[in-house]
Amino acid sequence: xxxxxxxxDKVNTFYGKAHILHDLSFKVAPGxxxxxxxxxxxGKTTTMRTIMQLARPRAGSVQFEGADITRLATHKVAQAGIxxxxxxxxxxxxxxxxxxxxVGRQPVRDGLPAWTVEHLFELFPNLAERxxxxxxxxxxxxxxxxxxxxxxxxxxKLLLLDEPSEGIAPVIVExxxxxxxxxxxxxxxxxxxxxxxxxxxxxxxxxxxxxGGSAVFDSTFEDLESHPEIRDQYLSV
Amino acid sequence: xxxxxxxxxTGLSSASSLFLVACGLSLIFGVTxxxxxxxxxxxxxxxxxxxxxxxxxxxxxxGFWGSVLAAALIVALVGVLVEMLILKxxxxxxxxxxxxxxxxxxxxxxDAILLIFGGEDQFGPRAxxxxxxxxxxxxxxxxxxxxxxxxxPIVLGVMWLLLNRTRWGILVRAATLDRxxxxxxxxxxxxxxxxxxxxxxxxxxxxxxxxxxxxxxNLLMDLSIIAEAFVxxxxxxxxxxxxxxxxxxLIGELNAFxxxxxPQATIVLAFVVMAVVLVIRPYGLLGKAETLAHSAGQVELxxxxxxxxxxxxxxxxxxxxxxxxxxxxxxxxxxATDVLIFALFAASLHFIMSNGGxxxxxxxxxxxxxxxxxxxxxxxxxxxxxLALLAAPLxxxxxxxxxxxxxxxxxxxxxxxxxxxxxxxxWSTAFQWQDLTGGDDGLLGIWPSEWAKSKTAYxxxxxxxxxxxxxxxxxxxxxxxxxxxxxxxxxxxRTESIGINLxxxxxxxFIVAGMFAGIAGGVYVFSKGSIFPDEAAIPRSxxxxxxxxxxxxxxxxxxxxxxxxxxxLEDEISRLDYxxxxxxxxxxxxxxxxxxxxxxxxxxxxxxxxxxxxxEQSS
Numbered sequence: 001x002x003x004x005x006x007x008x009d010k011v012n013t014f015y016g017k018a019h020i021l022h023d024l025s026f027k028v029a030p031g032x033x034x035x036x037x038x039x040x041x042x043g044k045t046t047t048m049r050t051i052m053q054l055a056r057p058r059a060g061s062v063q064f065e066g067a068d069i070t071r072l073a074t075h076k077v078a079q080a081g082i083x084x085x086x087x088x089x090x091x092x093x094x095x096x097x098x099x100x101x102x103v104g105r106q107p108v109r110d111g112l113p114a115w116t117v118e119h120l121f122e123l124f125p126n127l128a129e130r131x132x133x134x135x136x137x138x139x140x141x142x143x144x145x146x147x148x149x150x151x152x153x154x155x156x157k158l159l160l161l162d163e164p165s166e167g168i169a170p171v172i173v174e175x176x177x178x179x180x181x182x183x184x185x186x187x188x189x190x191x192x193x194x195x196x197x198x199x200x201x202x203x204x205x206x207x208x209x210x211x212g213g214s215a216v217f218d219s220t221f222e223d224l225e226s227h228p229e230i231r232d233q234y235l236s237v
Numbered sequence: 238x239x240x241x242x243x244x245x246x247t248g249l250s251s252a253s254s255l256f257l258v259a260c261g262l263s264l265i266f267g268v269t270x271x272x273x274x275x276x277x278x279x280x281x282x283x284x285x286x287x288x289x290x291x292x293x294x295x296x297x298x299x300g301f302w303g304s305v306l307a308a309a310l311i312v313a314l315v316g317v318l319v320e321m322l323i324l325k326x327x328x329x330x331x332x333x334x335x336x337x338x339x340x341x342x343x344x345x346x347x348d349a350i351l352l353i354f355g356g357e358d359q360f361g362p363r364a365x366x367x368x369x370x371x372x373x374x375x376x377x378x379x380x381x382x383x384x385x386x387x388x389x390p391i392v393l394g395v396m397w398l399l400l401n402r403t404r405w406g407i408l409v410r411a412a413t414l415d416r417x418x419x420x421x422x423x424x425x426x427x428x429x430x431x432x433x434x435x436x437x438x439x440x441x442x443x444x445x446x447x448x449x450x451x452x453x454x455n456l457l458m459d460l461s462i463i464a465e466a467f468v469x470x471x472x473x474x475x476x477x478x479x480x481x482x483x484x485x486x487l488i489g490e491l492n493a494f495x496x497x498x499x500p501q502a503t504i505v506l507a508f509v510v511m512a513v514v515l516v517i518r519p520y521g522l523l524g525k526a527e528t529l530a531h532s533a534g535q536v537e538l539x540x541x542x543x544x545x546x547x548x549x550x551x552x553x554x555x556x557x558x559x560x561x562x563x564x565x566x567x568x569x570x571x572x573a574t575d576v577l578i579f580a581l582f583a584a585s586l587h588f589i590m591s592n593g594g595x596x597x598x599x600x601x602x603x604x605x606x607x608x609x610x611x612x613x614x615x616x617x618x619x620x621x622x623x624l625a626l627l628a629a630p631l632x633x634x635x636x637x638x639x640x641x642x643x644x645x646x647x648x649x650x651x652x653x654x655x656x657x658x659x660x661x662x663x664w665s666t667a668f669q670w671q672d673l674t675g676g677d678d679g680l681l682g683i684w685p686s687e688w689a690k691s692k693t694a695y696x697x698x699x700x701x702x703x704x705x706x707x708x709x710x711x712x713x714x715x716x717x718x719x720x721x722x723x724x725x726x727x728x729x730x731r732t733e734s735i736g737i738n739l740x741x742x743x744x745x746x747f748i749v750a751g752m753f754a755g756i757a758g759g760v761y762v763f764s765k766g767s768i769f770p771d772e773a774a775i776p777r778s779x780x781x782x783x784x785x786x787x788x789x790x791x792x793x794x795x796x797x798x799x800x801x802x803x804x805x806l807e808d809e810i811s812r813l814d815y816x817x818x819x820x821x822x823x824x825x826x827x828x829x830x831x832x833x834x835x836x837x838x839x840x841x842x843x844x845x846x847x848x849x850x851x852x853e854q855s856s
Contacts, residue, residue, distance in 0.1 A: 052421055054417060054420075054421065073420070073425075073427075074417075074420040074421055075420045075421075075422075075423050075424055075425045075426065078420070078421055078422055078423030079423045084421045084422075086418070086421070090415055090418045092410070092411045092414045092415060092418070093414065094410065094414060094525075095407065095410060095411060095414070099407045099410075099411075100411075102404060102407050103407060103408060103411045103419060103422055103424070104422045104423075105404075106422075106423050150422065151422070154422060154423050
């Protein structure tokens with residue numbers, strides 16, 4: 001059994017009365033890039049929010065590096081080394097690019113390369129040109145890059161990316177895939193949710209399909225390809 | 238010419254003082270979303286502490302400024318204490334709860350200051366080294382005023398540097414925009430909020446301490462400054478510090494010159510300016526559209542018709558109210574009349590709040606308008622009580638028609654602030670238009686007609702009018718009008734997109750609520766025989782909010798229960814010394830411990846015991 005970085009064990013999350021996650025369990029190993037697949041409303045975003053403790057699970061636990069992080073305050077989850085890039089990007093619109101990065105800054109963690117503004121500008125050259133601009137003046141693609149860069153400023157061990165390719169021009173999506181591969185090469189563990197199967201395949205090692213708040217498939221992409229009926233059942237629109 | 242210049246400088250120096258207070262208030266609101274009524278109390282505390290320190294330290298320059306700074310620091314620590322002990326527990330509650338809790342702090346602080354510093358007005362010494370005057374164009378200008386004039390821009394500059402050039406400032410600005418995201422990036426919001434409260438309270442304390450050489454220090458400073466500071470913050474745009482600076486200049490000069498043109502209407506002027514600014518720029522001069530900080534997870538349960546059990550309880554209550562005069566003494570009858578009046582008043586506020594999602598911080602305006610409307614009929618038209626009781630709802634509805642037109646154009650905190658402004662206009666008119674209203678002396682000798690003179694007869698009259706009013710509003714809640722309002726409350730866009738003119742419905746609801754508050758005011762004036770401006774003042778508006786909260790915002794029977802409990806409680810404790818502090822402590826305790834209110838609490842127990850339907854299981 002390989003080492004585990006993140007483990008969800010029978011997690012049940014509700015929004016008010018709506019039961020979103022039903023006994024959701026899965027694991028992510030260090031250095032892995034895992035894609036959460038599933039239709040709209042399957043529970044991908046809620047999974048991310050539950051890991052961050054932005055949504056509190058009513059039952060089950062979330063373990064990070066062997067420690068129970070269920071019910072921890074959100075900022076403590078982030079400080080433990082989980083970086084979160086939300087679906088809606090949530091750039092601080094009135095803050096400049098540099099200031100947005102500053103909000104994300106956290107101390108360096110041992111065993112990982114420290115991200116500096118210079119590194120991030122190399123990774124996202126567009127941001128360097130717009131360092132003094134305000135967040136709300138940027139295009140959707142640039143905002144997506146900024147939100148990833150902002151999260152990397154916290155030097156996370158595990159990166160949660162919620163639908164990074166959503167609403168972005170195809171050419172930028174290709175660029176984003178390259179960037180993610182570079183991030184992966186630096187040793188970061190990534191859990192991303194995606195609807196774009198093509199994009200997920202390029203960057204991820206493993207696929208987990210969520211349907212109705214439970215994991216219904218957890219294996220390699222090759223495995224997924226050899227079972228087209230699974231893809232048809234859970235992923236096709 | 239030189240006189241006007243001197244007047245201009247006076248305006249600038251009061252603008253500086255106002256800015257110090259408003260700046261802290263705006264900062265606290267921007268980051269924590271708390272509308273902090275207690276900010277004025279911090280200001281008052283700063284003045285009292287500085288006054289006391291100046292008395293004991295030697296009258297040197299160092300001693301004076303040391304006292305001012307020490308006072309501001311002490312106030313900052315008190316602010317932190319309030320934040321950690323009370324507000325920290327209710328950050329996720331709706332804004333209304335926080336506002337009411339901070340009003341509890343206002344009451345507590347009034348009595349604490351009375352206890353510690355005594356109740357007399359105090360006059361501080363002049364500032365050593367700055368006790369002279371400078372002649373500018375031949376007009377004597379106090380040196381101290383010149384210092385204050387310089388201080389405003391200095392504080393603005395320091396705040397700008399803090400917010401733009403430090404990590405703390407960047408985090409504060411980020412938290413103003415999206416608190417949740419800031420936490421997800423690993424920032425401890427709790428710590429951030431506490432530091433913001435420290436700084437905000439420090440500025441309020443400093444503002445108060447600097448008043449010691451200028452004005453008399455008294456126990457009314459808190460509410461008078463908070464009303465002005467709210468105006469400044471709202472005009473400037475809530476959360477915007479430069480906006481607060483511009484607005485403080487505007488209001489400072491408006492006061493300085495307004496007093497020359499319209500000496501009777503100085504207080505009104507500021508609120509009129511605020512109303513005009515908000516209509517032109519709904520988020521203030523430099524403000525931005527409200528980001529919905531509480532968007533997640535506040536689903537309101539549907540309002541259901543009363544269950545058989547609830548109907549029987551209500552029937553029993555009504556029967557009890559009808560036979561009550563035969564069993565109880567005169568004192569109890571008078572008290573019960575009071576409870577009926579306030580139940581209608583609270584129900585009218587509840588009508589727009591729970592149904593329409595419109596929070597009014599100034600509902601006393603319509604209570605006061607109704608009361609004055611009735612009093613005018615008796616005093617000036619020689620009319621009868623019957624005619625006066627007809628005039629009360631008309632006058633209140635007319636007021637609600639005018640103010641409501643402005644208010645329904647806004648939403649959330651801005652709307653609440655505009656309702657507060659409207660109430661302050663009514664209050665200050667009643668207070669300053671002596672010829673008409675008698676000012677602070679009030680209008681006296683307004684008694685019921687012969688047939689209703691006995692306490693028992695008047696009680697039955699109140700029961701019919703107030704009980705009828707409550708039932709009428711209940712009927713409206715279950716009419717299509719009520720459904721439309723609740724639709725608008727839950728989702729304004731969807732409601733409008735199915736072809737409903739939501740603003741008109743909200744306006745109508747505002748007028749209906751004002752009208753019923755006016756009936757309560759009319760019945761009130763004849764039960765007391767007199768009317769004073771206090772009936773339209775901030776504490777009266779807060780009373781209504783507390784009654785609604787006490788009963789439970791989401792419970793239809795809430796306002797009736799809340800009014801009953803509140804009135805009986807007030808009657809019990811108002812005989813004690815320091816009753817304000819006791820009331821304040823009770824208010825805080827309710828908000829922190831039982832946010833669903835008494836009726837909500839009973840309902841929860843009834844559901845648990847199986848008497849009522851459980852919404853969670855039924856869906």
